[in-house]
Amino acid sequence: MSLLLNEIGNGIFLGAFFGLVxxxxxxxxxxxRLINFAHGDFYMVAxxxxxxxxxxxxxxHSHGQWFTVLWVGVVVMVITGGLAMLANQFVYRPMxxxxxxxLMIAAIGLxxxxxxxxxxxxxxxxxxxxxxxxxxxSGFNLGSNHYTWGQLIIxxxxxxxxxxVYFLVGRTLLGKAMRAVxxxxxxxxxxxxxxxxxxxxxxxxxxxxxxxxxxxxxxxYGQINYLMGFTVGLEAFTAAVLGGIGNIGGAVLGxxxxxxxxxxxxxxxxxxxxxxxxxxxxxxxLWFRPTGLLGxxxxxRM
Amino acid sequence: xxxxxxxxxxxxxxxxxxVEDVDLYVDEGEIVALLxxxxxxxxxxxxxxxxxxxxxxxxxxxxxxxxxxxxxHRRVIQGLVHVPEGRRIxxxxxxxxxxxxxxxxxxxxxxxxARRLNEVLGLFPxxxxxxxxxxxxxxxxxxxxxxxxxxxxxxxxxxxIDEPSLGLDPQKVDIVYDMLEEVAKLxxxxxxxxxxxxxxxxxxxxxxxxxxxxVVLSGPSASLVDDSRLSxxxxxxxxxxxx
Numbered sequence: 032m033s034l035l036l037n038e039i040g041n042g043i044f045l046g047a048f049f050g051l052v053x054x055x056x057x058x059x060x061x062x063x064r065l066i067n068f069a070h071g072d073f074y075m076v077a078x079x080x081x082x083x084x085x086x087x088x089x090x091x092h093s094h095g096q097w098f099t100v101l102w103v104g105v106v107v108m109v110i111t112g113g114l115a116m117l118a119n120q121f122v123y124r125p126m127x128x129x130x131x132x133x134l135m136i137a138a139i140g141l142x143x144x145x146x147x148x149x150x151x152x153x154x155x156x157x158x159x160x161x162x163x164x165x166x167x168x169s170g171f172n173l174g175s176n177h178y179t180w181g182q183l184i185i186x187x188x189x190x191x192x193x194x195x196v197y198f199l200v201g202r203t204l205l206g207k208a209m210r211a212v213x214x215x216x217x218x219x220x221x222x223x224x225x226x227x228x229x230x231x232x233x234x235x236x237x238x239x240x241x242x243x244x245x246x247x248x249x250x251x252y253g254q255i256n257y258l259m260g261f262t263v264g265l266e267a268f269t270a271a272v273l274g275g276i277g278n279i280g281g282a283v284l285g286x287x288x289x290x291x292x293x294x295x296x297x298x299x300x301x302x303x304x305x306x307x308x309x310x311x312x313x314x315x316x317l318w319f320r321p322t323g324l325l326g327x328x329x330x331x332r333m
Numbered sequence: 334x335x336x337x338x339x340x341x342x343x344x345x346x347x348x349x350x351x352v353e354d355v356d357l358y359v360d361e362g363e364i365v366a367l368l369x370x371x372x373x374x375x376x377x378x379x380x381x382x383x384x385x386x387x388x389x390x391x392x393x394x395x396x397x398x399x400x401x402x403x404x405x406h407r408r409v410i411q412g413l414v415h416v417p418e419g420r421r422i423x424x425x426x427x428x429x430x431x432x433x434x435x436x437x438x439x440x441x442x443x444x445x446x447a448r449r450l451n452e453v454l455g456l457f458p459x460x461x462x463x464x465x466x467x468x469x470x471x472x473x474x475x476x477x478x479x480x481x482x483x484x485x486x487x488x489x490x491x492x493x494i495d496e497p498s499l500g501l502d503p504q505k506v507d508i509v510y511d512m513l514e515e516v517a518k519l520x521x522x523x524x525x526x527x528x529x530x531x532x533x534x535x536x537x538x539x540x541x542x543x544x545x546x547x548v549v550l551s552g553p554s555a556s557l558v559d560d561s562r563l564s565x566x567x568x569x570x571x572x573x574x575x576x
Binding site: 204218221223224 | 383385404405406407409410414415416417421422423424425426430433434435437438439446483487
């Protein structure tokens, strides 16, 4: 029983990452009906950018320089958000009248460009890089499991960011405009909404969240690789679909459920089964509830 | 003052003609009707005026300023609002959210929006009762009332409305037309697209009749009511067939 609780604890932690990346996936899908396969690679690029910045501002292998990590994290969020906006502006926006399939292929192409771009960049390349910051092992015990303060902070930050997005989309005028654009772009224009700007902002937010997740991944797992975005992208996509893609709360819920299912699954079958468990959960969900968990509750769709 | 003035406007969808060489004006404070059968080009013309599509030729001026290639959302900010065919309210948003978005372009300040909301709710009390409901749950007539209320949230100088009577029972049509008259009384200029001729001519001071993309007839409503060319336009006879 306590073993199960441990796995749930780990799963919530893992789900925090999935949820953050899934939010960006889901928001972009909500507004453009586009599965942005490059989203996981925004996350990957963010990990490398933060690796370089942290390497420059921290001398040597440091423990727990939280303040530095925090401001670098914010800078990286802005950079990654900017990257996502650029991708929208130069790849997706010129194709706005194209068939959605063409856009998805463009997304796959962009994903390849980003991965190979990182691969050929000096100092980055194909090997696993050791992240300049790690979380100290001190923390607290819950049951028989030990959690670090770093883990707790990561879950808290993820939760705050998700709440922020939920508030933005649900309550603010900009959020209402996002939902309006999502439902009917022409009608939104006729309200005086600058649709292109709203779409750009959605890309920015999605990218920024992926940037935050990337820094936290680096800090926690301690290593990064140019293919890390592919797996996380697929897992986040799975989380978004589990929760009901296009739905803000659904992305977070999907992330948490996927995290827990994956933790329990790998606890039973072994770590190499992580992806199998994730996609097994996706297939089951699509059998029984193709709309995802919150797929029908459309009020908070965007 | 000319609120709207179109000169030689032609719109094409690829090679297909939407409207051809249309001249039209609406004076400030007027209600003008745009009549014609299905496919005559009425909605196309409204879309060109609101900037959703761009004409191939011709100019569209708004209170004397040429719109040129001004994007659609900026035209709203200038004071032109378009209630499109099929109303297109945001069904997954509440009535209140729909109304609030109506002010998106023009009233960026929260207190201004709240004040405008009170004014619009005062005009259309029906919207007040359902404020928190999802707009998708409203009946067709209520949705049309919402669409007009939402458009009025921007405090427009010109309101263009496409087929407000479509799909409504006669009683609801009366309600919607009363609303339009109310809107006009407050000084808003109205350009009304309608298939129901007698209804439109009742409230409009002037009308234009479109047939196959061209203006075939125009003049004061009173002079058009009995004009046989008007019914011909609906029955698909061209002007040449007459007599």
